[in-house]
Amino acid sequence: xxxxxxxxxxxxxxxxxxxxxxxxxxxxxxxxxxxxxxxxxxxxxxxxxxxxxxxxxxxxxxxxxxxxxxxxxxxxxxxxxxxxxxxxxxxxxxxxxxxxxxxxxxxxxxxxxxxxxxxxxxxxxxxxxxxxxxxxxxxxxxxxxxxxxxxxxxxxxxxxxxxxxxxxxxxxxxxxxxxxxxxxxxxxxxxxxxxxxxxxxxxxxxxxxxxxxxxxxxxxxxxxxxxxxxxxxxxxxxxxxxxxxxxxxxxxxxxxxxxxxxx
Amino acid sequence: xxxxxxxxxxxxxxxxxxxxxxxxxxxxxxxxxxxxxxxxxxxxxxxxxxxxxxxxxxxxxxxxxxxxxxxxxxxxxxxxxxxxxxxxxxxxxxxxxxxxxxxxxxxxxxxxxxxxxxxxxxxxxxxxxxxxxxxxxxxxxxxxxxxxxxxxxxxxxxxxxxxxxxxxxxxxxxxxxxxxxxxxxxxxxxxxxxxxxxxxxxxxxxxxxxxxxxxxxxxxxxxxxxxxxxxxxxxxxxxxxxxxxxxxxxxxxxxxxxxxxxxxxxxxxxxxxxxxxxxxxxxxxxxxxxxxxxxxxxxxxxxxxxxxxxxxxxxxxxxxxxxxxxxxxxxxxxxxxxxxxxxxxxxxxxx
Numbered sequence: 001x002x003x004x005x006x007x008x009x010x011x012x013x014x015x016x017x018x019x020x021x022x023x024x025x026x027x028x029x030x031x032x033x034x035x036x037x038x039x040x041x042x043x044x045x046x047x048x049x050x051x052x053x054x055x056x057x058x059x060x061x062x063x064x065x066x067x068x069x070x071x072x073x074x075x076x077x078x079x080x081x082x083x084x085x086x087x088x089x090x091x092x093x094x095x096x097x098x099x100x101x102x103x104x105x106x107x108x109x110x111x112x113x114x115x116x117x118x119x120x121x122x123x124x125x126x127x128x129x130x131x132x133x134x135x136x137x138x139x140x141x142x143x144x145x146x147x148x149x150x151x152x153x154x155x156x157x158x159x160x161x162x163x164x165x166x167x168x169x170x171x172x173x174x175x176x177x178x179x180x181x182x183x184x185x186x187x188x189x190x191x192x193x194x195x196x197x198x199x200x201x202x203x204x205x206x207x208x209x210x211x212x213x214x215x216x217x218x219x220x221x222x223x224x225x226x227x228x229x230x231x232x233x234x235x236x237x238x239x240x241x242x243x244x245x246x247x248x249x250x251x252x253x254x255x256x257x258x259x260x261x262x263x
Numbered sequence: 264x265x266x267x268x269x270x271x272x273x274x275x276x277x278x279x280x281x282x283x284x285x286x287x288x289x290x291x292x293x294x295x296x297x298x299x300x301x302x303x304x305x306x307x308x309x310x311x312x313x314x315x316x317x318x319x320x321x322x323x324x325x326x327x328x329x330x331x332x333x334x335x336x337x338x339x340x341x342x343x344x345x346x347x348x349x350x351x352x353x354x355x356x357x358x359x360x361x362x363x364x365x366x367x368x369x370x371x372x373x374x375x376x377x378x379x380x381x382x383x384x385x386x387x388x389x390x391x392x393x394x395x396x397x398x399x400x401x402x403x404x405x406x407x408x409x410x411x412x413x414x415x416x417x418x419x420x421x422x423x424x425x426x427x428x429x430x431x432x433x434x435x436x437x438x439x440x441x442x443x444x445x446x447x448x449x450x451x452x453x454x455x456x457x458x459x460x461x462x463x464x465x466x467x468x469x470x471x472x473x474x475x476x477x478x479x480x481x482x483x484x485x486x487x488x489x490x491x492x493x494x495x496x497x498x499x500x501x502x503x504x505x506x507x508x509x510x511x512x513x514x515x516x517x518x519x520x521x522x523x524x525x526x527x528x529x530x531x532x533x534x535x536x537x538x539x540x541x542x543x544x545x546x547x548x549x550x551x552x553x554x555x556x557x558x559x560x561x562x563x564x565x566x567x568x569x570x571x572x573x574x575x576x577x578x579x580x581x582x583x584x585x586x587x588x589x590x591x592x593x594x595x596x597x598x599x600x601x602x603x604x605x606x607x608x609x610x611x612x613x614x
Contacts, residue, residue, distance in 0.1 A: 157348060157350060157353075159346050159347075159348050159350035160350045160351070160352055160353075162317060162337070162344075162346070162350065163344075163346055163350035163351075163352070163411075164352070164363070165317075165336070165337045165338050166315060166316075166317075166337050166338070166343055166344045166412075167338075167343065167363055167364035167367055167411070167412075167415065168338045168339075168364055168367030168368060168415070169338055169363075169367050170338060173367070177363075178352055181354045182352075182353060182354055
């Protein structure tokens with residue numbers, strides 16, 4: 001029987017899909033190096049917009065904020081999410097309800113979560129700022145870290161914990177030499193995922209940042225600038241953020257392939 | 264009588280309302296190869312985990328070298344367990360896996376290396392020392408798991424269904440290999456298995472467990488030839504059962520034929536007479552005789568299995584004829600045949 005799929009046709013469709021996905025991004029990258037700075041005409045290669053970008057104190061301040069939020073919320077979400085994943089896995093037989101509520105923040109729309117968090121902070125009369133963004137990012141990152149670590153734990157052979165004890169190891173040595181090394185790739189993958197999500201998160205940060213310039217993050221800054229048209233600096237900024245995100249995500253994917261480092 | 268290495272006294276373990284271990288007394292001697300045999304749910308694994316220290320008994324004592332170890336945690340007992348799943352550390356090489364237990368004893372590096380190399384020779388995996396567990400075959404992983412437990416030179420080595428995951432051919436080889444290693448190291452082995460053949464082949468003594476109780480304990484020969492209960496008789500090997508009524512010491516089968524045995528039912532009444540398939544004879548020698556119709560024959564190489572339907576028993580009677588006996592009297596389905604066996608080979612159990 002002849003195959004229904006025509007290989008040449010399949011290749012064309014595939015190319016079209018990739019073109020659709022990546023041409024806009026390529027354009028952005030190209031324009032970030034456009035000397036003239038206009039999206040309509042190419043006047044020559046230059047990195048001057050990157051220079052402009054680094055001299056813009058508004059953008060640099062926002063970048064610093066974003067970095068603080070991403071790093072702190074990633075650390076918190078990774079520690080809590082890993083513990084949560086272990087706890088849920090141990091109590092797995094108690095039903096799937098727990099699982100559903102843990103993963104809810106992953107599924108519900110960001111805007112809903114943003115409004116909910118805003119209402120919550122207002123209700124408690126919390127003064128909003130970077131710390132409220134951090135807490136909010138922990139809320140949804142927790143779910144992502146937990147799901148990545150849980151995927152790993154599903155195949156975790158708990159008998160190795162007993163084996164380590166049987167061979168004479170105290171619990172703390174077992175955790176350090178057996179449990180952590182086996183789980184580490186998933187924990188790092190979860191942390192990298194959380195970091196990238198936090199890095200370019202806009203809606204929730206926008207709602208929970210409070211007033212004032214002090215707690216503006218990078219996506220918020222870009223949004224503010226874009227209202228006056230896309231400047232070449234934004235292209236340069238977007239290109240950097242893109243690159244960082246892609247590298248981290250690729251790293252995370254690699255680690256989370258289910259294998260261990262060195263295999 | 265020597266002081267036993269291990270003495271289990273009235274051990275009990277409950278999981279909620281379930282009595283997993285219900286009062287077990289057992290003595291195990293130094294250098295013994297001992298098998299705990301039972302179906303799933305018999306409590307054999309719980310008992311093993313209790314010896315390893317992963318379960319604490321609710322009652323009774325476990326004495327090792329005359330010391331009560333009942334409540335000593337697993338990492339402080341001179342006992343090692345070879346896990347059914349092998350439980351090898353996936354991120355460590357074969358050599359690192361084996362060295363782990365010695366590192367916990369804080370031995371000097373040179374000594375650890377020497378002992379790891381030595382045990383790698385014993386299990387013949389010297390050239391795979393740098394491999395990770397997922398680069399090994401099932402049989403190789405099994406040997407690494409054994410080496411990792413053995414290298415600590417425990418007083419007692421526990422093996423939880425050690426051959427369960429291997430295919431049949433490999434299992435046969437490993438049974439002999441385990442016996443060889445046990446003799447070579449002079450370490451007491453306790454093996455848990457549901458495979459009665461495995462228990463009979465390897466062990467010096469076998470204990471049959473059922474519902475958390477010890478049913479019978481003895482050499483493989485005793486267990487096979489002198490089962491003390493109907494369950495034990497049925498569980499080990501193949502056994503033919505004839506329901507009988509005991510009236511004044513005369514055993515009568517359901518079709519009225521009389522079965523003679525060395526023993527009768529102590530209290531009279533209902534029971535079963537039992538005989539092993541290989542004790543049934545076609546040459547007319549024996550105190551007992553039943554007549555039946557051949558329903559099927561199956562050739563096994565060494566012997567011929569014949570199934571007979573007889574009014575004396577509800578289930579088909581199984582007979583195992585040696586190649587010689589089968590050739591002397593060829594049988595085919597539909598033949599009517601009378602088989603004999605001696606009173607000596609008849610076991611009687613009350614209902």
